[in-house]
Amino acid sequence: MPRDGSASGKSGDKDRILSNVALLYYGEGLTQSEIAKRMDVSRATIVNMLREGRERGIVEIRVDGAVLAASTISRQLCSKFGLADAYVSRSRAEGTGPATRSESLAQLARVAGMAILDVVEDGNTVGVAWGETIKAVSEAMPFERAKGVEVCQMIGSMVSDRVPASEDCAIKIANRLGAVCFTLHAPAVLSSAALAETLRTEPTIAAQLQRLEQLDVAIFSVGNTAPDTHLVAAGIAKPEELTAAVSAGAKGIVCCRYLDAAGHKISLAPDDQIVAVDIDHIKNARKRLLIASGDDRAEAVLACLSGGIVSHLCVDEPLANLLVS
Amino acid sequence: MPRDGSASGKSGDKDRILSNVALLYYGEGLTQSEIAKRMDVSRATIVNMLREGRERGIVEIRVDGAVLAASTISRQLCSKFGLADAYVSRSRAEGTGPATRSESLAQLARVAGMAILDVVEDGNTVGVAWGETIKAVSEAMPFERAKGVEVCQMIGSMVSDRVPASEDCAIKIANRLGAVCFTLHAPAVLSSAALAETLRTEPTIAAQLQRLEQLDVAIFSVGNTAPDTHLVAAGIAKPEELTAAVSAGAKGIVCCRYLDAAGHKISLAPDDQIVAVDIDHIKNARKRLLIASGDDRAEAVLACLSGGIVSHLCVDEPLANLLVS
């Protein structure tokens, strides 16, 4: 096996060979066969080396997110809503029929991953919510080592069929950024307001809530107020509570809090049973990235935009079109 | 960063489509055919889009250079010569016959490009020499925007058949780094020492020489003292001058200056007719990257290493083996 004639078989040398092969292929533009001939192995071995190089992160393929924030539609969004940046994902040509929800979500997640890399700077404290959208983002995010970043879970945990483990969102994103992760060791919702209040004063939880008051970056999505919205599906709010909130004017749900059309918080049940970041603390963050996909979120996104909760927006193209019109 | 910024408005959208296609392909792992079907165009169009994305730098494929500095042989180099880092390029398996000079140089150039990215930090002033090796490096270097970097040409210009335009080395490297470039508006060699001295006091040239006294990073190669060495081939030194220097113990040539085996400068003709950085000023730089390829440079590289002129080394594998033995 060690056709590497020179003595020693340390692991660093294998990496070096991997790296040099990757260089010949991606950098120099040689074909796999040419490299195989040079290195005197079969082409399949080169294929394997290249894959290993990619998997191990020795080769990194990055798509520049800046251009996604440079299109006309994103400029329209920025000027209309006073945003710092807007990223628009696009998954298929118009007139090709609508993309499936999962198709569109996956593509948005990739774009959002890049948006996060653009937005997060060394040394930042980053709050991460959870939900279907954020979960997709956490899984699609590319790796990039940042220095001194802290990631904090913004909403207590919950078991739901759509999001198996809610801590996982923050943990994965922290992992991709090479950051430390602070999770919130509490359920998202408790059976009584009193118990929630007690928990909020528990040292470990209080410490986390304090961190959440001083975020540099907040990353979150928004739910709509349809009867099957995630808040209800996850068992955090009861259907009748949602109905009451809707009657009171609720148009969107951010971090388990209801928002009216103007983006103001509506403090209805189960609001005081929740352990999560407060909307006002999100507003305190310098950069507030809202990630949303799907036409049915338009009203909810608009509520967030009106309330000044958003500084950076990441949406799919159909939703972007709805928002500018 | 070039945030599109202009009236046309259409170019940004095209970029966005490009970027999204690249994302589907490189990020999501879809095949070109799948993307073509989704976007309702032919697959060939996708191929073109992907190529354009790569050419325009929207997609970036990077190979991590760190692993090249992690192999046993590079560790041996570091400890034997007290280097901060050593990069070793490898282009074919041993026993497959020696690589051609240009093959080996091209591969080394790629590795050197990554070494430069590793070594240069935001805000640095970087001195760049010129020559066959440096030219290859400048052409193989990947793009990466650094902030506030200044690149300075370390040797006056010269027309030679091996290196058509000497300024080009510094300019290209500056370009790849997104840095400003200060060229040295003087010939490398002048007909008399007096004229050289006069030129050195010319304001624009004096200013550049002053910058060269305060480099953070110096990037250079080393020539050997064979009769056809570049210094002679480029017409900077006369054959008889080289012969004299060799008699005096010259073993290598760095930035047009002769070095003896201990790495000390030998001030023989045409030394005082040269307009270029001084060896001592290179030594002042915190990081001093020597890039060299080919067994025939072993003695010259050893001279540099002995003289403490080098902190970071980038060589091909055969040369590395010679150096450690």
Added chain:
DNA sequence: CATATTTTTTTACAAATGTAAATTTGAAAG
């Protein structure tokens, strides 16, 4: 020392990709 077990490499084939020439599209000029 032979034999199981794992890992790595290879062979052979199907799928995906790149390319050049032909075609269409779009814009500018007559």
Added chain:
DNA sequence: CTTTCAAATTTACATTTGTAAAAAAATATG
């Protein structure tokens, strides 16, 4: 409205690439 030219797109084909399953090496086991 037609003609002309350039750019973009498609078609058809040759090449390159990924992936099985088979073979060979290395490692571990009795």
